[in-house]
Amino acid sequence: MKLTPTSYALLGLLAVDDWTTYELAQQTKRSLRFFFPRAERQLYAEAKRLTEAGLATTTIAYTGRRASTTYAITAEGRSELAAWLGTEPAPPVLEAEVVLRAFFADHGRVDDLLAALAAARDQAVDAQRELATLAGVWLAGDAPFPDRMSQGAITMRFVADFHELVERWATWAASEVSSWDDAQGRGWAGARATFAAIAERVEVQPGSRPE
Amino acid sequence: MKLTPTSYALLGLLAVDDWTTYELAQQTKRSLRFFFPRAERQLYAEAKRLTEAGLATTTIAYTGRRASTTYAITAEGRSELAAWLGTEPAPPVLEAEVVLRAFFADHGRVDDLLAALAAARDQAVDAQRELATLAGVWLAGDAPFPDRMSQGAITMRFVADFHELVERWATWAASEVSSWDDAQGRGWAGARATFAAIAERVEVQPGSRPE
DNA sequence: CGCTGATACTGCACTCCGCAGTATTATCTG
């Protein structure tokens, strides 16, 4: 039985605590969603797979006549997780429709590109607001697993920075594009400058750039 | 017939020029891969779908007895693409295994986390090197579609910044984690500071932060 | 002349998603 990264994501949550699948779904909305999104549907299927593989056990509880399944990690589950944590991570995957639209902007109208950039900026601001709220919960000491504060901080830093990047890029792109004559952007002076900056970046400072 | 974002990605490429599916596959490796990755397998399937939908036409050419299909966009294809460019883009999707590993680091060893961060950093540096090479091609005037320089610059800027972000984050996280006593990172002072910075960010300056 | 690598695909099993649908229980509202 081959485990997928999704299996390990679930296993990680189970290593933290026991959960019903519904709680698992809620929990992923607060954390995993930001850097490893999976549909609710998949969680139900994956939890069953983990049980089949002997990495989790199930307990069925009843609220009146409504059943609910609680999953708990087994010892094998913990060692499987630990082993996975020792393997090389797959490179990050990025899928950004806004960037796709910018790439093909010359086949549409300038206003459409500006609208797409504005939408992306709004989405990024919303995401940052959500994260700010979550960070506030941690700071107030109201987070459910205070011992996991360090892990939460390291990961949230990445996610918040990502959305800040989207916001800044969208703002920059919009301001540049608004000076274009048409959606072709021919003769835009920023293009050469942008490529030049990218071409230099890695050579100049081989990874030692300060924070 | 329902079109997916993948359909529009392909349609966008066909709007630029005619391609054989093989060329399409090569081309996506140079551009789309970075912000809208799709497996080669899918391109073959999707190109057929576009033809069925009347958005592209096919021409079969022969090299000896080996056939190859060239796809070209139709007028309906162009207007479909233009219409799509006027719709709201889906929010960006991020899937980062390194971050997942950092999130569950307390269930593994510190050295494993540091190794994962180092790997992510290397991947990010490699990606930036690739992008630097591509930027150099543009600057040298050797890019195949010089008229599309502006679109290329806008999109590449985002992608390069993303990988720079990964590199910086991985470097920062590694330096912080290396001071931890164990993989729990209990009592790490940086956690509160990190959350505080995230909590402040959006409130302080509502989107007007300069570049 | 045989080898390697590029070109040009197809089949298959599986992951994953999105949506709709089906219940039951808890909570709020007039």
Added chain:
DNA sequence: CAGATAATACTGCGGAGTGCAGTATCAGCG
């Protein structure tokens, strides 16, 4: 306290997308 609404707890299904293996043909090179 009845009725509406929201939360809890799932399943089924069709289709998108992946990854790998497999099947050819053709070009260039020593």
